Amino acid sequence: MRKNIYLTLILVMPVFIHVSKGQNQDSLVIRKMYTEALTNPVGYKNLDYLCTRIGGRLCGTAKAKEAVQYVKKLLEGMKLDTVYLQPVMVKHWERGNKETARIISKQKGKKDLHVCALGTSIGTGDTGIKADVVEVHSFNDLKTIGRSGIEGKIVFFNRAADESRINTFESYGGAVDQRARGAMQAARYKALAVIVRSATTAHDNFPHTGVQHYADTVKPIPAMCVSTNDADLLSLWLKEDPSLKLSMMMNCRDLPEEPSSNVIGEIRGSEHPEEVIVFGGHLDSWDIGEGAHDDGTGVVQTIDILRIYKALGIKPKHTLRVVAFMDEEMAQRGAAAYAEMVKKKVEKHIGAIEADRGGATPWGFSIDASDQQINKIKSWKPFFAPYNLWFIEKGGSGVDIRDLKSQGTPLIGLVTDPQRYFDYHHCANDTYDKVNPRELELGAAGMAELVYLIDTYGL
């Protein structure tokens, strides 16, 4: 027996020591990644440029073109192995220079509201729209009220985001149907236009825009959003004076599609250059803010993964690729084009990561992959724990990478503290100064760590 035990020890120990050394080595590399991110705020400076020098960059606009050129130049300056643009045609919707709404009440007086057009909305025409208002809280309300109560009126969607939810993405998810499909639904009942309560947990004066969709089968009607404070006010005034009128004016419009690009940069893999770990955020943003948390942060954080690799001189085994996706907000053309390219080239992607939930403190990763792959990432929890990345769960990833799902790629979304995100989302409040450099840098380091572990141990 004794002999056998010794034999077992001899056989097992070298392996144990090897693994332990490897893991210690990993821990040291990972620690260096965080130090590099936290002490060298290049990502934060890049965000500054993207937000305060360029600003809001709606796809199809000159600002979006400027952003493409800026990121291309930025990547070219990083001595990567490859930098290129992937062409993609995008919609070009123009907000115009008029978007107003005013309550006119004989009893209560007049009140201008904080409003803005929803993305893809048609304008009101030069004379605007002036009509009665019917407040609803769901598409079912439309059905209950019926055409007789809606025709010729402005429908006011006023179901609030549920503040009692712990995760604000659920609050948003429970309200955003009004923005996305309100006009399409109200048009079926011959409404003249819709005004939609902003899909946010914040109580503020910012209208929070976002894309909305028309149906081919119904006539498009103008769609605008109103700040939560003003939605409360409009609702209150309507209770006191149901006969009040709302006048609306918008000169937003569609223009011909424009050529644009995803921006791509790579470090070639030393052992498996044909296998790719891809990561990115989306470069386009809404026009009324600076596109800071949505999604300038995701863009500069994922670029910073490559910067960290270069700064520390780490040579990845697999090809590491950053993509600044174009047109997440409007029609996800960049995402579709990227997935199409991967399919055509039969490129093997061993992992895809998106950062598009705001640049607040990272919590961990939401993973859309097999149970085996999820468990593998969970087995790395000891590596994540020192950096407070505690959330590693099955769940959605990101809009720009989800088309890779059909090719079997494990998809991962960076999960960040969600409490403040919808204070900024799609509104003029989404500005550079709302991003904390440390929170941003921790997110970049957290993804660099995950990329390192995938590159080292596979998925």
Place this chain on the structure above:
Amino acid sequence: MRKNIYLTLILVMPVFIHVSKGQNQDSLVIRKMYTEALTNPVGYKNLDYLCTRIGGRLCGTAKAKEAVQYVKKLLEGMKLDTVYLQPVMVKHWERGNKETARIISKQKGKKDLHVCALGTSIGTGDTGIKADVVEVHSFNDLKTIGRSGIEGKIVFFNRAADESRINTFESYGGAVDQRARGAMQAARYKALAVIVRSATTAHDNFPHTGVQHYADTVKPIPAMCVSTNDADLLSLWLKEDPSLKLSMMMNCRDLPEEPSSNVIGEIRGSEHPEEVIVFGGHLDSWDIGEGAHDDGTGVVQTIDILRIYKALGIKPKHTLRVVAFMDEEMAQRGAAAYAEMVKKKVEKHIGAIEADRGGATPWGFSIDASDQQINKIKSWKPFFAPYNLWFIEKGGSGVDIRDLKSQGTPLIGLVTDPQRYFDYHHCANDTYDKVNPRELELGAAGMAELVYLIDTYGL
């Protein structure tokens, strides 16, 4: 055998069902607490008053007195069982109306710096101080340079908070000795005064004040802090012109001690009124900001625990007591007086919770108690998980409750996201608008949950 199994099932099942029902009931109560906190922003409104109507409330000042009266009135309006003031004498240090520093360099020119006096510092006298500057990074540097290199000069402590630390409290902890004891140490080498780099991870123009201590054995010298940006600048200019002069002026001073109070409110326990669960934050703050994150948030959050109990009609078994502690920042007189009272009355405290790490998203609890007690709190993790309270570890609690340690009370500190805290800490940037209502409310609910579990299951 069969019979035995049935018998076992019969004996075991009712207990199982009972526990399960009780836990379900707990889950429902806890869920209601969060809903109450998130949908009824009373705490946030109270913070607004405390910060924007009253403002900075340094102990001994009229503002601190106003804050005491405000909180007393607030508690009296909540229909608690008891509201009272606990008298305590506090220091009264006055900042004065002059605190300036200017670099005078023949080569580089003149530059006014963003500075302010450190708490308890003496003034410079009306003529100010103008002298050479010697930059150091540690107390050891003082020793190395020696009296000959320091006497008659201004010592500039410029060791930066270590940004590579993941937890900013560690960054702060590694730098704050310069602020707390810099003047005392430099005085031993006959320095004329000290100017100390702000103990913060932020790069900004705010001087971050804080208390500093003189030693009885050395002559007090003036102590001021300088913003991190200006510390970098001063260091740079010193390299280029070691002969530059710094002129300093401050007219801060000590005044006679003042009477003040802790403010206390209670809901009497229905089963064990003699046993207390105490929770609180500190009502005093530095004078140059609004005392929002430090520690208005802790005060309004812990008051909100009682409000949540009242709103939901929950009757605690043990007495729940909130304390708004006076004088955490200067000499912890309120904390000492409270512990003294508990000792004198031989009051049994079954738990003490402090919220004094800023009002950002709550992460969990740091517990200074026996392993058994810590494990009991850890066993409640399933109750905390839906609310993202993932951090439950042994560690420090809070300055205002630590004196209860000697009486065997389990001490608990609310742990919040630390990344932004030192952007606000002890500076003019610590204002109401930097607090997010949801983050604040989640902290209140998290502590209400913990109080509920301690009250229900003991510790």
